[in-house]
Amino acid sequence: MTLRHLRIFVEVCRTGSITKAAESLHLSQPAVSLAIRQLEDYYGILLFDRISKKLYLTESGNKMLSYASHIIESFDDMETQLKNWDSAGTLRIGSSISTGTQMLPQLVRRFNLRFPQIRTQVLIDNSRIIEDKVLTNQLDLALVESLSYSPDIICVPFYTDRLIVITAPKHPLTQNPECTVKALADYPVLLREPGSGTREVVDALLVTAEVQITPLWESTSTRSIINAVKENIGISILPYELVKNEIQSGAIAGLPLASPLPNRTCSIIHHRNKYLTPSAQAFIEVCQEYSNLSTE
Structure with a gap:
């Protein structure tokens, strides 16, 4: 198999079409189809399921795409490195x-x-x-x-950074010198969206503490959460480095917990x-x- 076969395969994956890949690569459709068939025959695998005239990557095709993308990238990197270092x-x-x-x-x-x-x-x-x-x-x-x-x-x-509970300056939780994770469930909670690293750490903390919380807000914007906490819309858990200036200025409060929050790596x-x-x-x-x- 050659680099040409891999480039054709990656382009078919990118465009989702033999026809579009042929147009992009300035090749004939039969040439593109032949290259895909040769790859499948060589490795003894099926790269695409062909359903209702549409192409769907198989599990083997996905694995091939991962390898092919990096082989092509490594080759292009080599070309650049050797010429320009x-x-x-x-x-x-x-x-x-x-x-x-x-x-x-x-x-x-x-x-x-x-x-x-x-x-x-x-x-x-x-x-x-x-x-x-x-x-x-x-x-x-x-x-x-x-x-x-x-x-x-x-x-x-x-x-490594630590997480901290933040509230509005006069929130009821600020009157408790040391609150628990379970106490957080009594108030509206504002969290980062599922899929964020901070959210994964927070979710793991809640599972460990056997606390169920349905967030009032979920946001991809850390700044919007901080501003909402300032307005006393709810409380949140965020990395200390992101909120330390607001805590030091008194715009929000940072709370200690009976059980320290985990670090964020x-x-x-x-x-x-x-x-x-x-x-x-x-x-x-x-x-x-x-x-x-x-x-x-």
């Missing part, structure tokens, strides 16, 4: 929303000062979506708070088969330096 190009960085709000701007600024010739392209979304894009090679690496259970993801912890993730360019490795080093400075 990463002297210019684009580094595609993903980030969960909390990490993207809290520390990513500082990290990118530090990286850009050292490597002004490298363009940093950033995508900020919830952890689950970011991980999916790392798996499909749409991102070179990413910063997330959630743990990955995919065997194809390398996860390197680099920063931020990690650098990348695909197991991903070739890390010198610029990607340099960005990881910048992240690790940030962690060292934050803990000094």
